[in-house]
Amino acid sequence: ETGVTQSPTHLIKTRGQQVTLRCSSQSGHNTVSWYQQALGQGPQFIFQYYREEENGRGNFPPRFSGLQFPNYSSELNVNALELDDSALYLCASSFGGGIIGDEQYFGPGTRLTVT
Amino acid sequence: EDKVVQSPLSLVVHEGDTVTLNCSYEVTNFRSLLWYKQEKKAPTFLFMLTSSGIEKKSGRLSSILDKKELFSILNITATQTGDSAVYLCAVEPMNYGGSQGNLIFGKGTKLSVKP
Numbered sequence: 001e002t003g004v005t006q007s008p009t010h011l012i013k014t015r016g017q018q019v020t021l022r023c024s025s026q027s028g029h030n031t032v033s034w035y036q037q038a039l040g041q042g043p044q045f046i047f048q049y050y051r052e053e054e055n056g057r058g059n060f061p062p063r064f065s066g067l068q069f070p071n072y073s074s075e076l077n078v079n080a081l082e083l084d085d086s087a088l089y090l091c092a093s094s095f096g097g098g099i100i101g102d103e104q105y106f107g108p109g110t111r112l113t114v115t
Numbered sequence: 116e117d118k119v120v121q122s123p124l125s126l127v128v129h130e131g132d133t134v135t136l137n138c139s140y141e142v143t144n145f146r147s148l149l150w151y152k153q154e155k156k157a158p159t160f161l162f163m164l165t166s167s168g169i170e171k172k173s174g175r176l177s178s179i180l181d182k183k184e185l186f187s188i189l190n191i192t193a194t195q196t197g198d199s200a201v202y203l204c205a206v207e208p209m210n211y212g213g214s215q216g217n218l219i220f221g222k223g224t225k226l227s228v229k230p
Contacts, residue, residue, distance in 0.1 A: 106157040
């Protein structure tokens with residue numbers, strides 16, 4: 001039991017719609033990273049939030065945006081959904097911004113299907 | 116461009132067999148290499164390797180890193196059906212693209228252990 005939770009578990013959206021995914025970090029953690037895992041692929045880094053600020057971003061377009069709240073939970077927002085956005089979205093929590101290593105714990109993910 | 120390559124992509128063995136999973140990487144500034152097991156959704160941490168030649172062991176699993184040749188292996192001895200999963204290799208770079216502490220994953224090796 002990692003303590004990282006995500007909601008919803010599954011989601012079906014139509015192309016062009018917008019979606020918000022949520023992540024509650026493990027108690028004591030102040031950093032949340034988001035990853036996209038397409039079928040048959042490894043997770044790809046989207047961005048990281050540390051103490052409510054974006055702390056780095058991978059190669060994803062601006063329609064992928066996020067927030068981190070004072071309690072360190074986080075949201076991932078995706079606008080203008082495309083079919084290729086269909087994937088498992090994983091969040092991972094850790095403490096300390098740049099320090100990940102073995103101190104990062106993944107949530108169970110949200111499975112997004114875009115039709 | 117930083118990348119992580121895993122081989123084989125899939126593997127089918129019988130219970131009791133020993134397997135070796137491979138991970139090679141090209142990363143500008145290496146910090147650590149991590150192995151994860153992904154059964155359904157959340158990747159679970161197995162090992163973190165930072166130094167060459169030092170084997171990490173946990174039960175039937177072991178892993179070693181070669182920083183000169185830029186690869187790591189994960190060994191599983193006396194495999195069991197419960198070892199069936201996708202095994203992910205990830206590299207944690209330092210100051211990757213301005214971000215802090217994100218992970219670069221390979222595509223994973225899907226291991227199926229038959230009774």
